[in-house]
Amino acid sequence: MANTKKRPKIDKKNLIIRRMSTYLRTLDHLQNKGVKVISSADLEKIDGVTQSLVRRDFAEFGSFGVRGVGYHVPELREQIARILGSDRHWKVALIGAGGLGSVLMHSASFKKRNLEVVQIFDHAGASVGTSIEGIPVHDIANLEQELDASRIDLAIIAVPPPEVQGVIDRLSQLGVRGALYFASRPVRVPENMVVLNMDITVELGVLTYQLLES
Numbered sequence: 001m002a003n004t005k006k007r008p009k010i011d012k013k014n015l016i017i018r019r020m021s022t023y024l025r026t027l028d029h030l031q032n033k034g035v036k037v038i039s040s041a042d043l044e045k046i047d048g049v050t051q052s053l054v055r056r057d058f059a060e061f062g063s064f065g066v067r068g069v070g071y072h073v074p075e076l077r078e079q080i081a082r083i084l085g086s087d088r089h090w091k092v093a094l095i096g097a098g099g100l101g102s103v104l105m106h107s108a109s110f111k112k113r114n115l116e117v118v119q120i121f122d123h124a125g126a127s128v129g130t131s132i133e134g135i136p137v138h139d140i141a142n143l144e145q146e147l148d149a150s151r152i153d154l155a156i157i158a159v160p161p162p163e164v165q166g167v168i169d170r171l172s173q174l175g176v177r178g179a180l181y182f183a184s185r186p187v188r189v190p191e192n193m194v195v196l197n198m199d200i201t202v203e204l205g206v207l208t209y210q211l212l213e214s
């Protein structure tokens with residue numbers, strides 16, 4: 001039997017932060033190109049949102065921009081960076097220095113958001129004893145002895161899927177408050193942590209939902 005239940009609109013409040021992060025990426029790009037002022041119409045063209053949604057998103061956090069003039073790029077960039085916490089310095093532990101971990105270490109993404117990897121852990125026998133971008137790779141067996149929980153704000157977890165939960169639980173015990181992992185599987189999130197997942201299968205589900213709606 002066909003499901004007649006109304007399908008909720010996808011733009012729920014929890015997506016605002018995600019869009020704010022997207023606007024910040026755009027503003028970085030515009031600032032690098034020397035653009036000084038933009039309108040919500042410009043953001044609409046670049047980020048695929050409506051002008052009214054841009055304005056509503058900003059209104060959640062205060063009043064930005066000047067009516068009839070638009071948004072001053074450096075100022076708006078600074079305001080959004082402050083909202084997202086990207087204006088402060090975050091210390092990161094990278095767990096898993098294989099293919100993805102190495103790519104992330106060499107990418108500009110961390111620097112763009114003021115993230116600094118200060119410790120790296122992997123399995124003995126893999127890259128332990130080497131260093132990436134000048135950061136030595138430590139043995140995950142010694143995590144409890146060597147992870148400096150007072151210095152680490154969050155962890156990036158790039159280990160094989162079956163290993164992710166164990167790593168999250170150990171980080172939680174050590175008092176690490178946040179983690180991002182990439183495996184395509186759910187995890188139990190400890191109460192003292194914020195855990196996010198980047199998974200292409202999830203994004204594809206969101207995309208196909210939106211295609212059904214459009």
Ligand SMILES: NC(=O)c1ccc[n+]([C@@H]2O[C@H](COP(=O)([O-])OP(=O)(O)OC[C@H]3O[C@@H](n4cnc5c(N)ncnc54)[C@H](O)[C@@H]3O)[C@@H](O)[C@H]2O)c1
Pocket residue numbers: 095096097098099100101121122123126127140157158159160161163167182183184198199200
């Ligand atoms: N979301 C995506 O689009 C995407 C893309 C690529 C990979 N991934 C996921 O990212 C993760 C890493 O993938 P990869 O290609 O870098 O794999 P990889 O096998 O190249 O690297 C994994 C690394 O983790 C280390 N490791 C294994 N168990 C560990 C543990 N308990 N503690 C610390 N280190 C450990 C291994 O020694 C290895 O160096 C996987 O979960 C994979 O599914 C996701």
